[in-house]
Structure formats: structure tokens, C-alpha cells
Amino acid sequence: MLLAIDIGNTNMEFGVFEDDRMLTNFRLGTNRDITSDEVGLFTSQFFTIQQIDMKSVQDIIITSVVPQVMYSITNAMRKYFDKEPLIVGDNIKLDIVNKYDNPKEVGADRLVNAIIAYKKYGGPVIVVDFGTATTFDAVDETGAYLGGSIYPGIKISADALFQKTSKLPRIELLKPEHVIGLNTIESMQSGILYGYAGAVKNIVDMISREFAHPESVKVIATGGLSKMIGTVTGIFDAIDKRLTLEGLKLIYDDCIHKLDPHR
Structure with a gap:
């Protein structure tokens, strides 16, 4: 099972995948002062409501345009899922020809x-x-x-x-x-x-x-x-x-x- 997280300026969207199927997704408002425990507890509650075992999550991948929340998000993933997340642009490089000047x-x-x-x-x-x-x-x-x-x-x-x-x-x-x-x-x-x-x-x-x-x-x-x-x-x-x-x-x-x- 994979947990995918898209962190935008207004919302953070979470998607839970099993094989090639998205089981469910949910949103949390992007608060730059959010703590890792707030993220972890919210996510835990959602998994409980959906009757999904958090231990079934094998990997986590994140894309973000809000650097200020990344410390809390990554710490929450380590603490509540016991996983080191994969972060697009950091420990995952994208395989695409990018013709932007920079x-x-x-x-x-x-x-x-x-x-x-x-x-x-x-x-x-x-x-x-x-x-x-x-x-x-x-x-x-x-x-x-x-x-x-x-x-x-x-x-x-x-x-x-x-x-x-x-x-x-x-x-x-x-x-x-x-x-x-x-x-x-x-x-x-x-x-x-x-x-x-x-x-x-x-x-x-x-x-x-x-x-x-x-x-x-x-x-x-x-x-x-x-x-x-x-x-x-x-x-x-x-x-x-x-x-x-x-x-x-x-x-x-x-x-x-x-x-x-x-x-």
C-alpha cells in the first residue's frame, strides 16, 4: 500500500493506493505552523474511520510547494508510519525533459x-x-x-x-x-x-x-x-x-x- 501526499499552498491532499487502485483520499488545510503530531493524529483518525491499517502502508511519496511544512510532514511520517518518505525533487528525481530556462x-x-x-x-x-x-x-x-x-x-x-x-x-x-x-x-x-x-x-x-x-x-x-x-x-x-x-x-x-x- 502507498500513501501519496500532494502539499499545496491551500490544501494537503492524501491518497491511499493499493496496487493500481486508489482506495480513498482526504484533505487537510495547509497550515505552515502545523505540528507533526497534528498531521499524524489527523491521518491516524482518517485511517481508523476508513478501517485501513496504517501498518499496511509500505511507502510514502510526497510532492510539495510549501517548504515550511516539510519538517512537520516528514517527521509525522517517521513517527506515525515508521517510514522515511520519498520526496519528489529531493530523493526522487523526475524523468522528464524540462525546457524551462531554470x-x-x-x-x-x-x-x-x-x-x-x-x-x-x-x-x-x-x-x-x-x-x-x-x-x-x-x-x-x-x-x-x-x-x-x-x-x-x-x-x-x-x-x-x-x-x-x-x-x-x-x-x-x-x-x-x-x-x-x-x-x-x-x-x-x-x-x-x-x-x-x-x-x-x-x-x-x-x-x-x-x-x-x-x-x-x-x-x-x-x-x-x-x-x-x-x-x-x-x-x-x-x-x-x-x-x-x-x-x-x-x-x-x-x-x-x-x-x-x-x-
Whole structure:
């Protein structure tokens, strides 16, 4: 059994795999002051509720864009699972051609997404990941990572509208029935959702045009709000919310096979 952990700026997502099947997954808010015991106790409770024996976990693999929590996370894995975790970019190197000017600048999660998207859907492919920031990552027909685009996340945009205006309220991100809002909240929901969807569609269109054959480019969405944006734009070939966790499983399998081809 494998425990895969994707640590983002807003959430930490945990996925439990048995062979090639994800048994379950759960989330914990990313708190930079979290302790190893808080992580361990939360994880222990979830395993108990799901009736999964923690001792069945053979290995742990982690990708993270939040260095501040790594000490607590790795200590929790050692203390509660008695395992030394594999960390993408640290004791696991990714097997991908990275064409960024400075390859070390690319977040490990973006490369994980690129690897699994190419494996599952082929190339060329664009991965749109709706997280704290929305990232657009381009992979060519050979599987090489070309680079991409980073855009403020939709929740950041909504919070900025609330914080920088004196009369506009904080709102829930819902799809309004009409683009023409009939009250302030509907008007804000319309502007934020449809404006954001338009920006996403435009960025995807412009990235696609930089490929030799734009019509052959697949577009895969992942992340919390991928389904909502997908219903508005209709530009995604697939919405795959487990993409990063499945990518970690793929990278783990490749790593273990290289260490022990008979395993």
C-alpha cells in the first residue's frame, strides 16, 4: 500500500493506493505552523474511520510547494508510519525533459502533472490546475515539459474584490443562473466566474497556437474548481481531479522498478 501526499499552498491532499487502485483520499488545510503530531493524529483518525491499517502502508511519496511544512510532514511520517518518505525533487528525481530556462524554478507538482497527463492522455497536452494559483503547463508530443503560464487563482481574485472595495461583500463562488446579475451578489458571481472562465479559455487558446498543430492539443483540467470552470468554457477534454496523486503513484512505480526491476 502507498500513501501519496500532494502539499499545496491551500490544501494537503492524501491518497491511499493499493496496487493500481486508489482506495480513498482526504484533505487537510495547509497550515505552515502545523505540528507533526497534528498531521499524524489527523491521518491516524482518517485511517481508523476508513478501517485501513496504517501498518499496511509500505511507502510514502510526497510532492510539495510549501517548504515550511516539510519538517512537520516528514517527521509525522517517521513517527506515525515508521517510514522515511520519498520526496519528489529531493530523493526522487523526475524523468522528464524540462525546457524551462531554470528547470529548478518549476514546482514539482507541475512536473508531476505533466508526466501523468502525457502518460494518460498523450501529447501535445496542456494541463490546467486550479489551485491557489491557476497554472497552465504545456507538454509536447515527445513528453517534454515546455513551460506554461501562472494566473491568480479564482479565490484570490474574489477575495481581492472583497478586500479592495468598501461596499462589496465576500461571496460564495457559485454559478449564477444568468450572466446579467439581478443583485450585487449575482453580479459579482457572474463577473468573477465568467470573467475567469474567459481568461482561462484565452490563455489555453494562445498556448495551443504556439504548437505546430493546435487542433491536436488536448486540454486536461484538475484542481478544486475545474468542474465549475469546465461547465462554463467547454474547453477541457477531461477533468481529472486525482491527476497529481495518480502522477505520484506513477513516479513511485517507475522509481521502485528502477531500483528493483523484479519488484
